[in-house]
Amino acid sequence: MGKEGRLELLVGNMFGGKSTELIRRINRYEVLRKKVTLFKHSFDQRYGTEEVCSHDGLKREAILVNTSQDLERSLPLETEVVGIEEVQFFDSGIVPLCYALSKLGRTVLAAGLLKDFRGELFPFSDGKRNIGDLISMADKIDQFNAYCTYENGQGICGRDAAWIQRFYDSEVAPYDSPTILPGGKEAYAPRCREHFVFYLENRHLRL
Numbered sequence: 001m002g003k004e005g006r007l008e009l010l011v012g013n014m015f016g017g018k019s020t021e022l023i024r025r026i027n028r029y030e031v032l033r034k035k036v037t038l039f040k041h042s043f044d045q046r047y048g049t050e051e052v053c054s055h056d057g058l059k060r061e062a063i064l065v066n067t068s069q070d071l072e073r074s075l076p077l078e079t080e081v082v083g084i085e086e087v088q089f090f091d092s093g094i095v096p097l098c099y100a101l102s103k104l105g106r107t108v109l110a111a112g113l114l115k116d117f118r119g120e121l122f123p124f125s126d127g128k129r130n131i132g133d134l135i136s137m138a139d140k141i142d143q144f145n146a147y148c149t150y151e152n153g154q155g156i157c158g159r160d161a162a163w164i165q166r167f168y169d170s171e172v173a174p175y176d177s178p179t180i181l182p183g184g185k186e187a188y189a190p191r192c193r194e195h196f197v198f199y200l201e202n203r204h205l206r207l
Contacts, residue, residue: 005104038060115164
């Protein structure tokens with residue numbers, strides 16, 4: 001019997017700590033003397049090109065790739081643990097690739113957004129699949145929410161935030177705006193159920 005592989009997903013909201021936990025797990029496997037390779041999609045260049053960086057300052061060197069095929073070609077044969085940052089930016093080929101790597105005995109740690117700014121499961125770049133297809137084949141799923149930053153006269157809400165709201169000039173972004181749009185706290189804000197503006201028939205409506 002060969003080595004048993006597994007797929008672990010770290011999904012959730014922006015500012016929820018996914019990257020921090022991915023780096024922590026990668027570092028732990030390295031302490032256990034496992035051969036580790038960390039990848040990130042080239043679209044994610046918020047903190048420089050060849051590093052995975054968390055919002056709280058942790059950093060880890062990573063290989064920059066554009067597609068699931070690039071990742072497969074760039075993977076050293078001796079790798080035992082594969083880390084993937086911002087998995088939602090990849091094409092749908094990332095789903096069968098993660099499955100194949102785990103079947104071959106490798107541990108795959110993939111971190112990414114669960115929902116887009118519309119509150120829908122995040123689609124992969126070619127639109128053929130979404131993050132739910134990866135969730136369905138995972139051995140372990142951890143969800144990382146942020147805290148709601150909605151402010152009222154009594155201060156910041158602070159409740160568990162499973163949604164991310166996008167804004168244009170302080171207004172909620174239209175439903176038909178691009179799914180992927182670079183930005184940080186100036187464009188996105190974590191929201192709880194009460195304060196997220198849900199979309200209905202391409203218009204925003206608080207439900």
